[in-house]
Amino acid sequence: MIKIGIIGGAGYTAGELIRLLLNHPDAEIVFVHSASNAGNKITDVHGGLTGETKLVFTDELYMNDVDLLFFCSAHGDSKKFMDTHKLPDTVKIIDLSTDYRIKSEDNDFVYGLPELNRRQICKSQHVANPGCFATCIQLGVLPLAKHLMLNSELHVNAITGSTGAGVKPGATTHYSWRTDNVSIYKPFEHQHLAEIRQSLVQLQTSFQSSINFIPVRGNFARGIFATTYLNTRVSLEEIRRIYEEYYDDHSFTFLTDRSPDLKQVVNTNKCLIYLEKFGDKLLIVSTIDNLLKGASGQAVHNMNLLFNLEETVGLHLKPSAF
Numbered sequence: 001m002i003k004i005g006i007i008g009g010a011g012y013t014a015g016e017l018i019r020l021l022l023n024h025p026d027a028e029i030v031f032v033h034s035a036s037n038a039g040n041k042i043t044d045v046h047g048g049l050t051g052e053t054k055l056v057f058t059d060e061l062y063m064n065d066v067d068l069l070f071f072c073s074a075h076g077d078s079k080k081f082m083d084t085h086k087l088p089d090t091v092k093i094i095d096l097s098t099d100y101r102i103k104s105e106d107n108d109f110v111y112g113l114p115e116l117n118r119r120q121i122c123k124s125q126h127v128a129n130p131g132c133f134a135t136c137i138q139l140g141v142l143p144l145a146k147h148l149m150l151n152s153e154l155h156v157n158a159i160t161g162s163t164g165a166g167v168k169p170g171a172t173t174h175y176s177w178r179t180d181n182v183s184i185y186k187p188f189e190h191q192h193l194a195e196i197r198q199s200l201v202q203l204q205t206s207f208q209s210s211i212n213f214i215p216v217r218g219n220f221a222r223g224i225f226a227t228t229y230l231n232t233r234v235s236l237e238e239i240r241r242i243y244e245e246y247y248d249d250h251s252f253t254f255l256t257d258r259s260p261d262l263k264q265v266v267n268t269n270k271c272l273i274y275l276e277k278f279g280d281k282l283l284i285v286s287t288i289d290n291l292l293k294g295a296s297g298q299a300v301h302n303m304n305l306l307f308n309l310e311e312t313v314g315l316h317l318k319p320s321a322f
Contacts, residue, residue, distance in 0.1 A: 001028045002307055005066040007081065008073030009034045009057055012163045013096055015046040016296035017070060022052050024300065024314035026307070030066050035059045063087055068303060071095040082107075092306050093126045094299050100128040101195045112302045114311070115139060115250050116199055121305045129302060132294025133158055133215060134192040136224045138199050139253055139271045140286035143246035144239075145203035149232060153209045158226035159216040164290045172217060183217050190215050222291050223262040228284040236277040243273065251312045252293065252301070260287050268317045269297035292317065 004021060006014060009032035021027045032042060038059035043050045045057075063069075069091055071078040078099040087093075093109075100109035110120045112127040113135065121127055130138070137156055144150050162178050171177065172185070190213055200207045218225075232239070240255065247253045253271040260272040269292050274285040288294050297315055304311045 002026055002068055002303065003028055003030050003066045004068050004070065005030055005062065006032045006070045006072060008071060008077065009042070010037055010045050011072055012291055013295040013299075014070075014072035015048070016291045017072060017299060018042060018046060018053070018055075019049060020296060020300045020314055022049070026309055026313060027303070029053075029055060031058050031060065031062050033058060033061060061085070063091060066091060068092045068094065068306070070299060071097055073097060075099065092124075094129055094302050094306075095127070096129045096295055096299055098131065098191060100126070101130065101134075102198060111195070111199065112298065113138060113199065114298070114301055114305060115247070115253055116142060116202070118250075118305060121302055122308070124306065127302045127306065129295065129299050131192040131195060132164055132224055132288070132290040133160065133190065133213075133226075134195045134199075135294045135298065136226045136271065136286050136288045136290075137192075137213070137228065138196055139288075140226060140228050140273055140284040141200065141230075142203065143243045144230075144232075145200045145207065146246060147242055148204050148206065149234065149242075150200060150204055150207050150209060150230070152231040154211045154213075154228055154230050156211065156213040156226060156228045157216065158213070158224055159218040160224045160290055161218055161220045161222040163222045164224070164294075178217065179219050181217075181219050184214055185217060187214050188212060220262070222289055223266045223287065224290045224294060225262050225287045226285070228286070229281050230284075231280050232282050233280055234282075236275060236282075239275055239277075239282065243275065247273075252315070259285055262287055264319055265289050265293070266319055267292070268319050269293045269301065269315045270319075 034057040037057040042055045075098045078095045078097045109126045109128040110124040113130045259274045266289050271288045276283045
C-alpha cells in the first residue's frame with residue numbers, strides 16, 4: 001500500500017485527487033495538509049466526498065509516515081516548501097504547480113507527461129505534473145514533433161472551464177460574470193507556453209516556430225477544448241498513421257474519426273484527438289478534462305508509474321452517458 005500525504009488540500013485539484021485516491025486499491029491517504037482548514041472535516045470543503053471519508057485536514061506534517069507527497073498548493077509554494085523543509089530521501093514527490101516544470105540544474109524533477117517521458121518517470125524520485133492547457137495542446141502535436149514535422153507556426157485556440165482558475169473567487173470566476181459569457185486572457189503570453197516549447201524541442205530540436213496561443217475562458221465548469229492548425233503537405237492518411245503509431249501503447253489518448261465534444265472527456269482521464277486536412281492546413285482538435293487528465297488524473301497516472309503499478313489502476317473513469 002502506498003502511503004500518501006497531500007499538501008494544499010482545499011482546492012479543486014486536491015478534491016479530485018482525494019476522490020481518486022480513496023478509490024485506488026493501492027493507495028492510503030495518511031494526511032491532507034491545510035493550515036487554514038486544520039481540524040475541519042475533508043467533507044466540509046469537498047462536499048462530494050460525503051459518505052466516502054472521515055479524514056480531517058491537519059496542519060501537521062507526518063513526513064516519516066508517507067511514501068509519496070503530492071503538492072496541490074499555489075504556484076510558488078512548492079518551491080518555498082522544498083527550500084524550507086528537509087524531506088526523507090525515501091519520499092517521492094509529485095508537484096501539481098508550475099514550480100518545477102521547466103528543466104533546471106537546481107533540481108531533479110522529471111516533466112510528468114507520460115506520453116512523452118514515461119520511461120524517465122518510472123525511474124524518477126520527483127515529478128512535475130504538467131499544466132492543463134499544456135497537456136491538451138502537447139498531446140495534439142507531439143507525434144508531429146517526433147517526426148520533425150513542426151516547420152511552420154502553430155495557431156492554437158483553447159477554451160477552458162472556470163475550475164481552471166482555481167477555487168479562490170475572482171472577478172472573472174464569479175458565476176454571474178462567467179455564465180453566458182466568453183473572454184480571452186493572456187493572449188500569446190500564457191505561462192504554459194514555456195513547457196509546451198520545452199517538450200516540442202525535446203522531440204524536435206530544430207523547432208523554432210511561433211506558438212500563437214489564444215486562451216479563452218468558457219462558461220462551463222470543467223474541460224478544455226483546443227483547436228490547433230499548422231501548414232503541412234503530408235497526406236491525412238500518413239498523419240493518422242503517425243498518430244496511431246505514437247499513441248498505440250498509451251492508455252489514455254485516442255484518435256477519433258469524428259470531431260469530439262467536451263462531454264466525451266469530462267470526468268475521465270482521456271484525451272481525444274481529431275485530425276482533418278484543408279488543403280495544406282492540418283487541423284488538430286484535442287480535448288481533456290482539465291481537473292483529471294490536466295491535473296489530478298495525470299498525477300495518479302504518474303503515481304502508478306513511480307510505483308511500478310499498471311498505469312490505468314484507479315483511473316477507469318467514465319463520462320456522462322448524455
